[in-house]
Amino acid sequence: MTEVLAVAVITLLAVISPGADFAMVVRNSYLYGRTTGLLGAAGVAAGVLVHVTYTMLGVGLLIASSTTLFTAIKLLGAAYLVYIGLRTFFAKSDLDVDLDGGKRELTPLGAMRAGFLTNVLNPKTTLFVVSTFTQVVGPETALWQQAGYGLFMSVAHFGWFGLVALFFSDGRLRAAMLRRQKALNRGIGSVLVGLGVTLGLAR
Numbered sequence: 572m573t574e575v576l577a578v579a580v581i582t583l584l585a586v587i588s589p590g591a592d593f594a595m596v597v598r599n600s601y602l603y604g605r606t607t608g609l610l611g612a613a614g615v616a617a618g619v620l621v622h623v624t625y626t627m628l629g630v631g632l633l634i635a636s637s638t639t640l641f642t643a644i645k646l647l648g649a650a651y652l653v654y655i656g657l658r659t660f661f662a663k664s665d666l667d668v669d670l671d672g673g674k675r676e677l678t679p680l681g682a683m684r685a686g687f688l689t690n691v692l693n694p695k696t697t698l699f700v701v702s703t704f705t706q707v708v709g710p711e712t713a714l715w716q717q718a719g720y721g722l723f724m725s726v727a728h729f730g731w732f733g734l735v736a737l738f739f740s741d742g743r744l745r746a747a748m749l750r751r752q753k754a755l756n757r758g759i760g761s762v763l764v765g766l767g768v769t770l771g772l773a774r
Contacts, residue, residue, distance in 0.1 A: 591690075608740055651698050
């Protein structure tokens with residue numbers, strides 16, 4: 572499996588697995604409409620770039636300082652992929668989103684801030700970015716290529732959560748998506764577990 576393919580598959584599967592970002596975008600799209608949901612998605616994408624930046628710096632220093640430590644963290648990253656795969660596979664089939672509260676207006680800046688803070692403060696995203704980089708980044712990986720991986724992660728987040736905002740600002744589409752959530756969770760979970768095992772055993 573090439574680096575590019577590994578990054579693409581892991582990112583897409585991790586992005587669409589339910590989490591705090593998903594719940595936040597769904598909630599704001601429902602309460603405040605499509606534009607607010609899309610701005611929240613943009614905030615999430617900006618948050619991903621923060622994780623990518625400190626991960627690139629840290630992984631680069633780690634490779635240079637200790638091959639053994641890097642290998643250990645790589646194995647932990649693979650274990651995390653297996654963990655989130657199992658969590659996704661056995662997740663409840665119903666999405667728990669709090670739709671109570673007032674219908675107060677949310678400014679464009681407030682919508683982006685909500686998405687940004689939800690992602691930046693989410694340990695799941697930290698572990699996802701770190702585990703992905705430790706699986707695919709090696710001493711021969713150019714800095715521009717690592718930056719490309721990070722940009723792809725950010726764009727993928729915006730693309731997915733932008734679709735979520737479009738879907739969940741329309742009540743009919745929301746119902747259709749939730750009916751298929753159990754099958755979606757099991758499919759995503761199975762592939763993530765398989766990727767974690769494969770990458771963890773690879774030299």
